[in-house]
Amino acid sequence: MEIIIQPSAEQASLLVAQMIAARIRRKPQLVMGLASGNTPRRLYRELARLHAEEGLDFARSTTFNLDEYMGVEENHPGSLRFFMEENLFQRVNLDRSRIFIPDGNAPNIEAACEAYEYSIRKAGGIDVQILGVGVEGHIGFNEPSSSLASRTRIKTLTDRTRRENAVSFGGLSEVPHHVVTMGIGTIMEAREIFVLAFGKKKASSIAQMVEGAVSAIVPASALQFHPRTRVFLDEEAASELKRKDYYRWVYDNKPLKERDFR
Numbered sequence: 001m002e003i004i005i006q007p008s009a010e011q012a013s014l015l016v017a018q019m020i021a022a023r024i025r026r027k028p029q030l031v032m033g034l035a036s037g038n039t040p041r042r043l044y045r046e047l048a049r050l051h052a053e054e055g056l057d058f059a060r061s062t063t064f065n066l067d068e069y070m071g072v073e074e075n076h077p078g079s080l081r082f083f084m085e086e087n088l089f090q091r092v093n094l095d096r097s098r099i100f101i102p103d104g105n106a107p108n109i110e111a112a113c114e115a116y117e118y119s120i121r122k123a124g125g126i127d128v129q130i131l132g133v134g135v136e137g138h139i140g141f142n143e144p145s146s147s148l149a150s151r152t153r154i155k156t157l158t159d160r161t162r163r164e165n166a167v168s169f170g171g172l173s174e175v176p177h178h179v180v181t182m183g184i185g186t187i188m189e190a191r192e193i194f195v196l197a198f199g200k201k202k203a204s205s206i207a208q209m210v211e212g213a214v215s216a217i218v219p220a221s222a223l224q225f226h227p228r229t230r231v232f233l234d235e236e237a238a239s240e241l242k243r244k245d246y247y248r249w250v251y252d253n254k255p256l257k258e259r260d261f262r
Contacts, residue, residue, distance in 0.1 A: 001223060002230045003210060003247035005238045009198035012232040013042035016130075016194050021050050023128060028060040031120075033129035033187070034088070035066050035140075036080040039196050040130055041087055048091035062098040062123050064116075066131075066140040067181035070104040070154065078168040078175075102152065102180035113152040113180060120186070129190035133197045136160060137205040137218035141181035148214075148222045150183030184222050193229040195220070200236040207240040 006012035020043075024030050034040075050056040067080060074081040081101050089099060100119055106112035120126060131139050138144065141155050156178055166172040187193070197206050209220040210231065223229045238244050 001210060001226070002251070003238070003241070003244075004230055004232050004251050005244060005248055006232065006234060009234045010042055012196065012198070012234055013040075014046055016043050016196060016232055017046035017050065019194070020047065020128060021054075021056050024056060024058065024061060027127070028057060029062070031062045031064070031123050031125065031127045033064050033066065033126040033131075033182070033190055034084065035130045035132050035196075036083045037132050039132035039198060043130070043196065044088040044091075048088060051092040056092075058092045058094045060098075061094060063094065063100065064120055064123075064126060064182075065101040066187075067179050068102040068104040069176040070109070070178040070180060071176055072104060074101075078165075083168075102182075104176075104180050109154055109180065113154075116152045116180075116182075117186065126190040127192065129187055129193045131187070131193060131195045131220075133195060133202060133205050133209060133220050134161060135164065135201055135205055137208055137220045139184065139187060139195075139220045139223070141179040142184050142187075142219045144217045144219065146184060146216060146219045148188075148216055148219070149185040151186050152180065152182050155179055155181050184219055188222060188226055190226075191228065193223060193226055195223065195229060195231040197231070197237045198234045200239065202237045203240040206231070206233060206237050207242070211242055 006015060051058065065080060065084060069079060072079045076082060102116055103112045133139060136144050136158065141157065142150065143155055143158050143161065162175040163172055166175050169175045208218045209223065212218060212221055214221045214224055
């Protein structure tokens, strides 16, 4: 796990966008796993700018989103598809047939989850997975106690997660209790993982993820076992890391060729 601390969320997001753009240019058929929520907004804005101003071509790329609420129509402002449309899909030239999001309204959710896993395998697996980290250390909607071997499935949200997402639904009472989410086992099969976390409220979960024990109570800690995970933080999110000075030194002193922008 490589820890990359940047002065601000904006600078960290721009760095991740550069890395993703480099991978798309190298492999136009890149398969990306995408997260929703406030954390990746800046990243998606920069990817859209790169498309509009520098010709970054998404036409052959494929995307798989981490999760979706159950029982929410896709055009609802709180749906994660709505978020993706507003922040990325309508701003770049992705082929609509190559966009995949879990179906929270499928008549047979279990079958839909199995089909989602199959679609990922059929696409050749996920090359680059984008993740945020929840305040309780969850990735996707894999809440504390989620199996570290889990696959795409239904999960029940904690009250804290529902409160965090209430603004998108106009109040806590309207937030669904259930979601469909990629499992931790699914996420861990991505070839490369970029984790983004910004702000003081993420500092505790980041410290547990990076420097704590691997535990289902902190689902993101499973990423310690992934061979190619990079964690991009602003100063506030890094504030509770005991070895943050070492992480800075390692990144600042890497040979330029190993910073992997290409």
